[in-house]
Amino acid sequence: MIYLELxxxxxxxxxxxxxxxxxxxSLIQNEVVVKHQWVDASTFTDxxxxxxxxxxxxxxxxxTYVGYSVTESVWGAVVATIAVCLPSFIIILLIAYLxxxxxxxxxxxxxxKGIRPVVLGLIASAAILLVTTDNFVDWxxxxxxxxxxxxxxxxKVNPILVIILAGFVGFLIY
Amino acid sequence: MNVYLEIFTTFSKxxxxxxxxxxxxxPIIQREVVEKxxxxxxxxxxxxxxxxxxxxxxFIINISIxxxxxxxxxxxxxxxxxxxAFPSFAIILLIAMFxxxxxxxQVVNSIFTGIRPAVVALIAVPLIAMxxxxxxxxYTSLIPFATVLLIVLLGxxxxxxxxxxxxxxxxxxxxxxx
Numbered sequence: 001m002i003y004l005e006l007x008x009x010x011x012x013x014x015x016x017x018x019x020x021x022x023x024x025x026s027l028i029q030n031e032v033v034v035k036h037q038w039v040d041a042s043t044f045t046d047x048x049x050x051x052x053x054x055x056x057x058x059x060x061x062x063x064t065y066v067g068y069s070v071t072e073s074v075w076g077a078v079v080a081t082i083a084v085c086l087p088s089f090i091i092i093l094l095i096a097y098l099x100x101x102x103x104x105x106x107x108x109x110x111x112x113k114g115i116r117p118v119v120l121g122l123i124a125s126a127a128i129l130l131v132t133t134d135n136f137v138d139w140x141x142x143x144x145x146x147x148x149x150x151x152x153x154x155x156k157v158n159p160i161l162v163i164i165l166a167g168f169v170g171f172l173i174y
Numbered sequence: 175m176n177v178y179l180e181i182f183t184t185f186s187k188x189x190x191x192x193x194x195x196x197x198x199x200x201p202i203i204q205r206e207v208v209e210k211x212x213x214x215x216x217x218x219x220x221x222x223x224x225x226x227x228x229x230x231x232x233f234i235i236n237i238s239i240x241x242x243x244x245x246x247x248x249x250x251x252x253x254x255x256x257x258x259a260f261p262s263f264a265i266i267l268l269i270a271m272f273x274x275x276x277x278x279x280q281v282v283n284s285i286f287t288g289i290r291p292a293v294v295a296l297i298a299v300p301l302i303a304m305x306x307x308x309x310x311x312x313y314t315s316l317i318p319f320a321t322v323l324l325i326v327l328l329g330x331x332x333x334x335x336x337x338x339x340x341x342x343x344x345x346x347x348x349x350x351x352x
Contacts, residue, residue, distance in 0.1 A: 014231045016333045021233070022300055026325065027332045034329060045290045050269055052296065055190050056262020059232040064263050068270040077267050085255055088231035092239040093251060095225055107344060112228055114343020116308045118335055120301060121321020127298040128326050135290040148292035152299045159296050163289055170288015171281065 002071055003079050009036065010063050010083035018115050021058040026122040028062050029129060038070045042134035052163055059084055140173055177246055178253050184211060185238050185257035203237060213245060234258055317342075 009031045017024040025048065032038050039047070051061035060081060067080025136142060144166055151157040151165075184206050200223070207213050214222065226236035235255050242254025276282045305318075317339065324330040 012333065016230060016336050017232070018228075018230050018336060022297060024232075025297060030325070030329075030331055035331075042290060045293050046273075046286055048297070049286070049289045049293045050266070050273070052293070054262065054265050054269065056259070056265070057232045057234050060235070060259050060262045061266045064266040065270045068267055069274070074267065077263070077270070081259060081263055084232065085235050085259060088229065088235045088239055089251065089255065091229050091231065092226070092236050093243060093248065095229060096240055096243045096251075107347065108228070110343045110347030111340040112343065114339040114341065114346070115336055116339075117310060117314045117317035118321050118339035120305055120308060120310075121318035121325070121335070122332050123297065123301055123304070124318060125322050125325035125332075127294055127301075128322065130290075130294045130297070135294060137287060141287075141291040144288060145291040145295045148295035149299060152296060153302060162292055162296065166288045166292035167285040168288070170285045174284035174287045 003076065005036070006067055006070060006076060006080045007083045010067070010080045011086055013063075014059070014084040015087035017059065018112075018119060022123045022126065023119045024059050024062075026126040026129075028059075028066075029126055032062075032066050033129075038066055040134070041130060041132045043069075045130055045135050049163055053160055137174075144169060178250070180211070181242055181245060181250055181253045182257045185242075185254045186260055188238075189234070189258040190261035203234075207241060213241060 013024065013027045013031060017027055029044060033041055033044050047062050047065050048058065050065070051058040054061065063080040063084040064077045068074065068077040070076055136145070148162050148166055151162055152159055188203055188206060204219060208216055208219050222237060222240050226233055226240055229236050235258065238254035238258040239251040242251035244250075246253070308314075310318075321332075321335050324335055325332060
């Protein structure tokens with residue numbers, strides 16, 4: 001049952017993502033590309049590119065996109081998007097009720113301290129796993145990679161502009 | 175105006191006009207929710223941010239649920255989350271429906287061949303700033319490397335590594351406390 005599988009997969013992604021969209025990429029990648037093979041690595045990269053250029057968080061965007069393309073139906077997109085949000089509902093509503101106690105809970109803070117360095121590793125893995133021959137077709141891909149890295153890291157260029165420029169360069173040279 | 179309608183319009187605006195990830199949205203959320211609507215005080219907003227950030231899930235959805243709950247309980251949280259997810263849902267759905275038709279187009283293909291390595295770079299960039307803010311020491315700096323090895327070489331699910339990280343944090347805290 002593909003809808004149930006989609007639901008479980010995106011529920012898990014929503015439940016275990018700590019530390020923002022980039023950390024989520026690693027989880028989505030593991031579930032969607034490696035485990036279920038619903039999309040390949042280059043399609044996954046395209047989804048991230050589209051997510052960056054369109055409004056909204058990457059978690060919602062990729063759930064919607066993958067849900068639709070796996071089932072070829074709007075309902076797949078609906079199921080995956082609801083599933084990725086559902087853990088937040090349960091957890092945030094619980095926290096909202098226990099607000100004051102939770103705010104300075106030492107144990108909660110201790111667990112987060114252990115998770116933070118893991119998140120770094122997750123993001124690095126996401127980047128490494130996307131270095132495939134489909135995404136890096138030749139040496140020019142590496143030049144684009146280096147230029148994009150330098151422009152965002154040191155040039156403080158807006159990521160959306162970086163993607164648009166890279167697309168323009170691709171149009172010219174490929 | 176009906177409060178639910180107000181929640182809906184405010185959060186769908188936030189969802190529709192924020193491009194490029196959760197943190198880019200913060201100034202917009204603050205202007206709408208704190209300054210324009212006065213739904214939260216500045217101090218409360220900081221607390222909401224801290225909690226939404228430490229809880230799992232999508233940052234903006236967490237914030238929406240939290241603020242919606244404060245305003246109108248459970249129903250408020252559903253309206254807020256739905257409103258902030260809806261614009262991206264609708265846009266991505268349209269793209270997903272038509273992108274596959276364009277994908278084999280030579281021009282689209284060239285453009286995305288250029289974009290893909292840039293996307294990988296965009297994912298790698300936040301690592302530098304984050305590695306500073308996490309404040310790693312001699313021992314904890316091994317954790318990111320171990321994580322990469324486990325995921326990239328052994329194909330272990332990130333979920334188990336996150337759980338292990340949490341347990342490690344708790345265990346360390348327990349030892350220090352004793």
